[in-house]
């Protein structure tokens with residue numbers, strides 16, 4: 090056996106930023122001390138900076154779904170009319186949460202791989218002027234599709250409804266102008282473009298969302314946004330925080346802010362574009378009609394299950410990539426670009442993909458996909474900056 094390095098190449102958890110990982114070793118710290126308050130305040134300020142908003146940004150010990158749950162339980166009341174856009178497994182999660190809390194959900198569904206178009210949302214808003222909220226995924230990670238958040242946001246902002254955006258894989262992979270587009274709640278998760286392990290959820294809350302929350306009557310306890318905001322202003326979290334993750338977050342945010350959030354987005358966009366071109370060069374079809382940059386979902390060649398490709402990466406190269414979820418299980422494989430990914434990762438992923446495809450009878454010329462990635466790299470002149 091030869092060396093095969095373990096590589097985590099999934100769209101969450103994502104590769105870890107080493108200095109953030111090292112920062113976690115300083116977890117022998119108490120959370121009700123000035124020492125920790127300094128770190129926590131810095132992390133919250135960093136979140137606000139990378140979110141690019143003056144809205145409140147809160148942090149909670151939970152996976153991303155915790156913040157999705159909190160946005161419903163804190164801001165809505167039983168029977169509230171809401172619009173839920175769903176274009177994949179994560180959209181279905183919104184539907185389930187809304188129903189679990191007894192919201193009256195008008196579900197706008199799009200088939201896997203496509204998106205809910207702005208005109209459908211506009212029509213639904215017009216049909217029900219009493220709508221209190223619109224829920225959506227910025228990037229639907231189960232299919233690789235990206236919603237037109239700007240157009241939909243600008244529509245929702247003209248109504249009394251708040252726009253609740255699961256941007257868990259949207260943050261750091263696509264521009265999200267929270268104030269200009271009217272994004273009232275924007276949800277993030279630590280294990281995506283933030284380059285640290287799972288366990289923290291983030292959400293920004295606009296004045297309009299706080300206002301709606303005032304009349305909200307759904308029960309909640311652990312996830313209490315008002316309480317969390319008050320604690321955060323004092324440099325603390327309401328409950329015992331996930332100290333090690335906050336230390337990591339603070340370090341990762343320094344890195345992201347140093348680079349600039351726009352650059353992190355551009356990084357994902359370039360890798361996504363290069364991946365799409367590689368797929369075309371290898372005669373593979375893309376799954377999403379409106380592909381985003383957090384990940385690229387690719388259909389295997391006709392007659393081949395994507396499970397073969399996922400298994401090939403693990404066995405040949407020690408790399409973990411993901412197949413599809415639910416009914417898409419064997420129909421797609423997903424290559425991630427969010428967070429701590431670079432062109433060297435992509436060169437090797439595409440080179441590996443070519444070898445796996447050939448080993449399974451799909452005739453591709455060696456190097457064709459890699460060349461497509463190299464061409465995008467050269468055109469973008471990423472190297473010039475790195476060397477300067």
Ligand SMILES: *Cc1c(COP(=O)(O)O)cnc(C)c1O
Nearest residue numbers: 101152153154179230257258278
């Ligand atoms: C990862 C992810 C989530 C949250 O999943 P958790 O397992 O709760 O972190 C939600 N929405 C999208 C689009 C995601 O990619």
